[in-house]
Amino acid sequence: MDRRIRKSREAIIEAFILLIAEKNFEQITINEIAERADVSRGTVYLHYTDKYDLLDQCIRTHFVQLIDSCLPCGEQALFPTEAALLYTFQYLDQHASFYAAALANKGVPGFRNRLQAVLLRGFDKQMDMSGINRKMDKGILVQFLAVAMTGMIEQLVTRATPYSAAELAEQVWALMERNQMVPQPQPVHR
Template sequence: MDRRILKSREAIVEAFVALMAEKNFEQITINEISERANVSRGTVYLHYTDKFDLLDQCIKSHLVELIESFLPCGATGIFPSKASLLHTFQYLGQHAFFYAAVLANKGVPMFRYRLQAALLRGLDKQIDMNGINRDMNKEMLIQFLTSAIAGMIEWWITNSMPYTDVEVVEQLWALMERNQMVPQPFDKGMTI
């Protein structure tokens, strides 16, 4: 891709995320995005249909990167090891500004929904329904765990990461072990 095009896209996304950190999504205009990015309105429209398309593409690209962070070095499973879970929380910490902006912005419930949907698909393949989970309803168990993990991510990010990524991972891993979330093959072709 042409370096100028890439630079314009990066400036637009950076301006958009900064505006989302400052105000509600519904209040953001293309004019504000273009002014903050130091590009013309036409340049914004050249890359994105509207602010909804821009939001959708931002969320999609960050969720793809987040899912890829689950799977370092060709591993399988939504969190195949404590090291991959730590890698995921390190990724979240490195991109905390974006995640805080979309999680705290009341106009962007789509992000949490899509995060939960991605977790749901991964956990569905990973939950061991033997042992303590034998008498549980799998659908309810997966819904509960998905909400819990997404909630923990949201809480950690929106509260300015009050515990280190290592501390959060230790606690989350212990909870996952209690619920017999043993690594199972994971579909790398998962859609967002």
């Protein structure tokens, strides 16, 4: 991508995130985004059809990066190792401005639900329903965990917790192990 195009897109996204942190999404206009990004309205429309397209692309980009941060090396489980969970929390910490603004702003259409859906799909794929979980309803357990993880993410990105990403990862990993949410090693058959 051309450097000028990349710079314009980055300025637009940064301006957009700042505006989301300040006001309701529905109140944000393309003019405000353009003014804050120091580009013309036409430049914004050159890259995005409207503010909904900008929001959607922003969310998609951040979710792809979020998923990539917790699925290193083509792993299949949502958080295959404690290190992957740590990388995920560090990624969230580094991009806290976006996630905090999107989670805090009630005007961002469906952001919390989309984040929970990503977590729900991941937990559903890896939940071990044997052992202590065998009498549980998988749907309820997975929903509970997705909502809980969304809450932990919100605590981290809004700085509502005194814990660092590393401390949070350690505690959440311990909870995941306790609830048989981490991928179990498969027995080796000889």
